[in-house]
Amino acid sequence: MDLWQKVDLLGSAAQWDTCQGCGTQMHRHADDLGRWIYPAVRPDGRRVRLLKVLQSSVCQNDCRYCAFRAERDQRRTAFTPDELAHLVDDLYRSGRAEGVFLSSGVCGGTHRAAERMLATVELLRRRYRLNCYIHFKLLPGVQDAVVESALRWADRVSVNLEAPNAQRLQALSGAKDFDGQLLGTLRRAHALREQLGSRASLTTQFVVGPAGETDAELLQCAAALYDELRLARAYYSAFQPVASTPLEGHAPTPLWREHRLYQADFLLHTYGFAASELVFDGQGRLPREADPKLTWARQHPERFPVEVNRASRSELLRIPGIGPATADLIIERRRFGRLRDLRHLGLNSLGEHRAAPYVLLEGRRPAHQLELWSAPGRA
Ligand code: SF4
CATH class of the missing domain: 1.10.150.320 (Photosystem II 12 kDa extrinsic protein)
Structure with missing residues (x-):
């Protein structure tokens, strides 16, 4: 497989991960490679164009909602660190992208997969001396050494919690451990960030819908993370079923729910609301008919x-x-x-x-x- 085929495969693979403030596909560039370049918002509010890509689409895990789960029959590939660093350098210097959002399937164990991602960003910073924006996705349960390096090289690091608590996560993944591998990694990243004096921001993402979680659970979890870990943002991704996964028959989550969650989340991190002030119905849902702030004002x-x-x-x-x-x-x-x-x-x-x-x-x-x-x- 040549480099451009890999770009297409690993760029299209990364589209499934909708976190970190990237816009929707509607805003992508029109040319071939540009299809995988997304607008994103930096912590300082500036918009950047990021190549959103996977280091590898090979994964040993079987998360029920995921297009890359091990059991799913599909064509897979991986970039070597050299290939990917060269590609990002080329895109940056030609002005087509201002950085990279790098994620990966778990291939050959978490540590090896994370090492390949780290090797890529280290090449970007050291060999190519690129001052580009780097968002580094921490794989579940990575070692402290990986977290430390990511905090050193990247502008933003993230851990996808996927669900608001351990019980809800069970409906999504048998491989991931919420308290240890997900929340635990996010907490370690925060602690190391403080220790190292790193300026990298921290984010997370939730898959909304298939775990049966309520809006109240999601927003209470996000509020706790804003308080405890100085999280920069929580992202909410409305579930869309993927063919040939255990959740392919599950109804997609309506986009209005994702929209209401973002509105309520803004009340938490920008407007000074406490989670206990948000108004939910008896089932823990945000009202559909009015935005959360108007609902609060009416009450x-x-x-x-x-x-x-x-x-x-x-x-x-x-x-x-x-x-x-x-x-x-x-x-x-x-x-x-x-x-x-x-x-x-x-x-x-x-x-x-x-x-x-x-x-x-x-x-x-x-x-x-x-x-x-x-x-x-x-x-
Ligand atoms: S670990 Fe990540 S890439 Fe692998 S199946 Fe789970 S969500 Fe998908």
Whole structure:
């Protein structure tokens, strides 16, 4: 198999891993190789184009949802570290990619598989002296030495928890041990990061749906990780069944559920909400019909309306329609005078519509809202 066939096989293989903030396939480049280059968001908010690829699509494990499970009959291959490092160097220097997201099947044992991945990134940093962005996926249960090297060479390291707890993971994989290999590796990565003074960020990913987990379980797990491990992000991947796997007959997870999970997750890591404040139904599900912040606001009339001219940043962030950038803008604008009109808040029309019922401007309800309220009474 030549290098380009490998790129196609291992690039297409990596598409199944939808974590680390990569965009959907819709945003990929149109040319042949560019099909495997995805936009991703760095911890500093800058967007980068990453080659998303597997070192190897050979795997000894049999995770029930996975396209690379050992029992699945499919064509497989692997890059040597030299091949992959050369490819990334070429893409970087020609301006087609700004980095790599590297994952791998577990081939020849976790340690050997991780060593091949490490050899690739070490070549990139040492031989090619490439200052590209590197996201390194830690394989379950890797040794501390591997974690340390990954923290040294990569900008971001991640461990996919896949499920929010050990019991749920059993429905997805008989090979992975939640407390030891997954959460344990994430914890060791955090501890070593602190010890080494590494600036690498830490992320994880959940497969949403097939384990029967609730939204509440997922978000409580993510909230604990944000608190305990200073996790940069948790990613939620709506399950899509793969042919010839034990879960091929399982219904796909609707994308609206993934969307609601991301909205609620933003409340946790950006808006200062505690997991206990999120509103779920009796089965631990986020409501489908309204976003989680609006749902919370509707349940807390005692917290509204908020006087925009006096509210703290955290109070502003509780108002539907107002995000961090708008909250900062409002605080900046208050230095120059009183805000008396919704248009002074810097919101778009949807944001104004959302915020209107929940704010006071100089002690008055916005005119926008008064019009809405008075509409039914008009002749
Ligand atoms: S260990 Fe990873 S690549 Fe292997 S079957 Fe499980 S999810 Fe797939």
